[in-house]
Amino acid sequence: MKKTLTVAALAAVMSFGAIAPALADGAASTRNIIIGGAAAAVVITNYNHKVRQKRAEQRAAAARRQAYLRRHPNG
Numbered sequence: 873m874k875k876t877l878t879v880a881a882l883a884a885v886m887s888f889g890a891i892a893p894a895l896a897d898g899a900a901s902t903r904n905i906i907i908g909g910a911a912a913a914v915v916i917t918n919y920n921h922k923v924r925q926k927r928a929e930q931r932a933a934a935a936r937r938q939a940y941l942r943r944h945p946n947g
Contacts, residue, residue, distance in 0.1 A: 874919075878915075878919065882912065885908065885912075
């Protein structure tokens with residue numbers, strides 16, 4: 873779900889961003905493209921960090937469950 877929303881948001885930014893440079897001068901257009909790219913990089917990096925963090929937490933919880941079940945075989 874989050875991935876779909878992220879893709880949709882990036883597609884919307886790219887499509888609406890294509891209209892704006894026609895109305896702006898070259899320097900502003902270039903600056904906006906650079907700022908937009910940097911913002912997208914930060915968002916993608918943050919998202920990937922959160923995904924890795926969540927998976928690490930899930931692996932740790934699974935390891936704790938397995939350790940508990942090894943120590944208490946009857947549940």
